[in-house]
Every structure is written in structure tokens, then in C-alpha cells.
Amino acid sequence: MSTPLPGLPSLVEVYEVGPRDGLQNEASVLPVQVKAEFVRRLLAAGLSTIELTSFVPAGRVPQLADAEELLALLGPLPGRHPVLVPTQKGLDRALAAGAREIAVFASATETFAQRNLRRSVAGSLAMFRPVVTRARTEGLAVRGYVSMCFGDPWEGPVPQAQVVDVALRLHEMGCTEISLGDTIGVGTPGQVVELLRGLSAVGMAIGRVAVHFHDTYGQALANTLAALQAGVTTVDASAGGLGGCPYAASATGNLATEDLVWQLHGLGVDTGIDLDALVRTSVWMAEQLGRPSPSRALAALAATSASPSAANEKSC
Numbered sequence: 001m002s003t004p005l006p007g008l009p010s011l012v013e014v015y016e017v018g019p020r021d022g023l024q025n026e027a028s029v030l031p032v033q034v035k036a037e038f039v040r041r042l043l044a045a046g047l048s049t050i051e052l053t054s055f056v057p058a059g060r061v062p063q064l065a066d067a068e069e070l071l072a073l074l075g076p077l078p079g080r081h082p083v084l085v086p087t088q089k090g091l092d093r094a095l096a097a098g099a100r101e102i103a104v105f106a107s108a109t110e111t112f113a114q115r116n117l118r119r120s121v122a123g124s125l126a127m128f129r130p131v132v133t134r135a136r137t138e139g140l141a142v143r144g145y146v147s148m149c150f151g152d153p154w155e156g157p158v159p160q161a162q163v164v165d166v167a168l169r170l171h172e173m174g175c176t177e178i179s180l181g182d183t184i185g186v187g188t189p190g191q192v193v194e195l196l197r198g199l200s201a202v203g204m205a206i207g208r209v210a211v212h213f214h215d216t217y218g219q220a221l222a223n224t225l226a227a228l229q230a231g232v233t234t235v236d237a238s239a240g241g242l243g244g245c246p247y248a249a250s251a252t253g254n255l256a257t258e259d260l261v262w263q264l265h266g267l268g269v270d271t272g273i274d275l276d277a278l279v280r281t282s283v284w285m286a287e288q289l290g291r292p293s294p295s296r297a298l299a300a301l302a303a304t305s306a307s308p309s310a311a312n313e314k315s316c
């Protein structure tokens with residue numbers, strides 16, 4: 001049973017970040033065969049947009065050091081399967097591995113740009129420009145991430161003008177989609193709507209803007225709903241809430257795909273995802289990682305399917 005609300009899209013593209021953003025931030029390093037199995041299970045559950053991995057310099061992200069092997073194991077896949085690429089060399093590797101879409105990861109704040117990319121904001125955009133230009137020439141789609149859109153752990157609240165400026169520069173250099181990241185999960189719905197208004201005001205099409213919320217402060221679903229009502233139709237999420245949050249002392253980072261899909265289906269919004277199959281996939285992945293998932297929808301659904309009568313008898 002679903003009950004719609006006015007002003008929502010009929011279909012939302014769930015952009016699955018578990019294999020890249022999720023696994024990159026998990027302490028365990030999984031065998032490449034397990035990662036390939038994870039992607040195959042996600043595809044079978046109806047997730048057709050999956051960010052697979054990252055072509056960063058060897059040693060920078062040990063969890064994703066097997067990018068070439070993973071793409072070779074997977075072979076050609078239906079749907080959208082971007083890979084993160086920071087540099088020209090990364091793009092060479094991604095193209096050789098058969099990637100058809102890439103993503104670049106920019107920051108709205110100077111401190112995070114320095115910490116993550118060892119460059120200023122302007123310097124990092126200058127690094128991305130030839131990567132984006134060449135990727136587009138090669139016929140690839142390019143997603144541009146803007147991280148720290150609402151708050152930064154070192155700089156505090158982030159002025160909206162900074163975010164709009166970085167998003168616009170990524171758009172102007174050729175990015176085909178912009179993903180707004182609340183990297184520390186501090187944003188609230190009014191801020192989300194204001195930022196989307198600000199981007200609209202400089203001519204950006206909101207239909208090409210995605211949102212990437214973290215649930216650190218429990219705001220991810222409220223922020224998502226506000227973004228959908230403001231015209232967004234692509235939402236980033238991580239199966240089982242994989243990834244934690246490396247910039248806050250919290251187990252809760254990426255919005256869990258199960259929590260998102262529960263809300264969307266409850267609203268009558270189509271995603272193409274089989275939630276039961278997704279839950280089975282995340283339960284399996286939690287076993288591989290040896291830690292429970294922080295997703296509340298996953299916990300509830302996994303408990304109900306294991307013992308529906310026991311779940312119903314509990315008064316909670």
C-alpha cells in the first residue's frame with residue numbers, strides 16, 4: 001500500500017554508491033570476487049545505476065586498489081556504472097578498463113580540498129577540467145560531486161555561494177550531472193531547498209542535480225523528501241548504509257538504500273528496485289564485513305522475514 005504526496009516525481013533514479021563510497025570507508029578490505037558478487041546481486045535487485053569503484057593512485061585507497069580486476073570480472077553491464085577518476089592518469093586507466101561514465105569529486109571548502117586532494121578548490125577544478133573535457137570527447141558521461149555542501153568539520157557552516165560557484169564551474173566544464181554532498185550530514189530541509197533555489201537561479205537544471213545525504217544527524221530522509229519536492233529525481237544511497245562516516249565519530253554515514261526505497265515505495269514513487277532482494281544482499285554483505293548494518297529499514301525487514309510472528313508479538 002502506498003499513499004502519495006503532491007509534488008513528487010513518479011520515478012526516482014537511485015544512484016547506488018555502496019561498492020565505491022561505501023566500501024572505500026569500511027575498515028575491511030574485501031576480495032575482488034566478493035565485490036563483483038555484491039554488484040551482481042545489486043543489479044539483480046533492480047539497482048541499475050551503481051558507482052563501481054575508484055581509479056585513484058595506487059596506495060591512496062587500499063579498499064579499492066583492485067579497480068581494473070573488478071571491471072574485468074564484471075564485464076559489460078546493463079545500466080549506468082560510473083567510476084571515480086581524479087586525474088588524467090586515472091582516466092586512462094578507466095578508459096582502458098572499459099568505463100563508460102566517470103565521476104570527479106570536488107569540494108565546496110578549501111580545507112577539505114586540501115585534505116582530500118592536496119589542492120585549493122580552484123586548483124582541484126583546474127585538475128579536473130582536462131579530465132572532464134577528454135572524457136566528454138570520448139563520449140563518456142561525467143558526474144561532478146560537490147562535497148561539504150552544508151557544513152565542514154573544520155570550517156563550520158558553508159556559505160551557499162561557495163557551493164553554487166563550485167557546482168556551476170563543474171557544470172560549465174562539461175559535467176552532465178552534479179551531485180550535492182552533505183558529507184557530514186548536518187544539513188536540514190530548508191537549507192536543501194534554498195541551495196536548489198540558488199542553483200536554479202544561476203541557470204542549472206534541477207533535473208540534472210542529484211543529492212547525496214548522510215544520516216549522521218538523522219536528517220537524510222527529510223532532506224531527500226524536500227529535494228524531491230523541489231524537482232530532484234536522482235538520489236544517492238548506499239546499500240545497508242555502508243561506509244560509516246569518516247569525518248564524524250558516528251556509525252551512520254551514507255543514507256541507506258533500504259531506508260530510501262522504503263520511503264519512496266511508501267509514497268508510490270517507482271524505483272525499479274526489489275526491496276526484499278536488496279535486503280538479502282545487504283544482509284549478505286554485512287556478513288562479509290562482519291558488522292551489522294546501520295539501516296533501520298534493513299533491520300526491521302530482516303527481523304520480520306526471519307520471524308514475522310515474533311516481530312508482531314513484541315510491543316515496541
Ligand code: MG
Pocket residue numbers: 021212214243253254
Ligand atoms: Mg557518502
